[in-house]
Amino acid sequence: MSIEAVDCHYSITGSGPAIFLTHGIGAAEDAWRFITPKLSENFTVITYDLRGHGKSPVTHKNFGLEELVLDLERIREKTNIDKGHFIGHSLGGMIAPAYAKKYSDKVLSVGMLSTVAGRSEDDAKKVWSVIKEMEENGVEKTLEKLTTRWFTDEFITNKSELVKRRLKQVVDTDPDVFLNVFRIYAKTEMISWLKELTKPCLLMTGENDGGCTPKHNEKMANEIKNSKLVILPKLKHSFLIEGPDQIIDNIINFINN
Numbered sequence: 001m002s003i004e005a006v007d008c009h010y011s012i013t014g015s016g017p018a019i020f021l022t023h024g025i026g027a028a029e030d031a032w033r034f035i036t037p038k039l040s041e042n043f044t045v046i047t048y049d050l051r052g053h054g055k056s057p058v059t060h061k062n063f064g065l066e067e068l069v070l071d072l073e074r075i076r077e078k079t080n081i082d083k084g085h086f087i088g089h090s091l092g093g094m095i096a097p098a099y100a101k102k103y104s105d106k107v108l109s110v111g112m113l114s115t116v117a118g119r120s121e122d123d124a125k126k127v128w129s130v131i132k133e134m135e136e137n138g139v140e141k142t143l144e145k146l147t148t149r150w151f152t153d154e155f156i157t158n159k160s161e162l163v164k165r166r167l168k169q170v171v172d173t174d175p176d177v178f179l180n181v182f183r184i185y186a187k188t189e190m191i192s193w194l195k196e197l198t199k200p201c202l203l204m205t206g207e208n209d210g211g212c213t214p215k216h217n218e219k220m221a222n223e224i225k226n227s228k229l230v231i232l233p234k235l236k237h238s239f240l241i242e243g244p245d246q247i248i249d250n251i252i253n254f255i256n257n
Helices: 065-079 092-102 121-137 139-150 153-158 160-172 175-187 214-223 244-256
Strands: 010-013 018-022 044-048 084-089 107-113 201-206 227-232
Touching (some): 018 092, 084 092, 107 244, 121 139, 139 153, 139 175, 201 214, 214 227, 227 244
Parallel strands (some): 018 084, 084 107, 107 201, 201 227
Antiparallel strands (some): 010 044
16 A cells, blocks of 8 residues: 555644644644644644544555654645644654654754653553553543543543543544554654654653653653753643643743743
8 A cells, every 4th residue: 555645634823933733642633722822923833633533534544654744744835834843742742753854854843742762561561451452342431541641630620621522532533543543652662763863852741641751751852962851740641731831831942942
């Protein structure tokens, strides 16, 4: 099967230097809804739905990371933006550096938010066990486990509507697409090539993110010559929703300094 880009749904707001934002598994461009308004005051912000997510089409459901990179390049071409900052969350935090590796001349900087490299054998087993559970029992029945990994207990209690909205988004995603992107996330290992990234890199994760831990991110930062590591206190994996103001401040400081 040939590897080709699809035309993903995207949106552009603001003006100034370009920032391309890539969401994670079972999400959509609205993952950035608490972040985009502030960034667009000083930047041209491009958000989009990954193939098979939100309003984006999917031609086949066993695509890989390389195709997700091609989709992002297609969006850059269609926007007529020559260069930009590329930031991704979770799986998006794998797509952004993979894009920078392939299209370095189009990249000003890279942001890897709540993502992971340098997994141990035990780490890998845990991720694949979640996938196996979803394959056997269905995505919806496994969500409770993911909820407590994504959000702090306090946020689950006090912002239950936001949590429910995020979980509904997962359930509404085609399960074959969801499991496929989860497998991409599980099998992608960047640690061997992170040192090839030549542009400035921002790595950010939550202090209590159990899968994309501070320890993993320290290992990643050590591989990248020009990197900045930020650990956000108390937060878990879904900090785009739970801690957007901290994300915004760190992105702006990183780009401007």
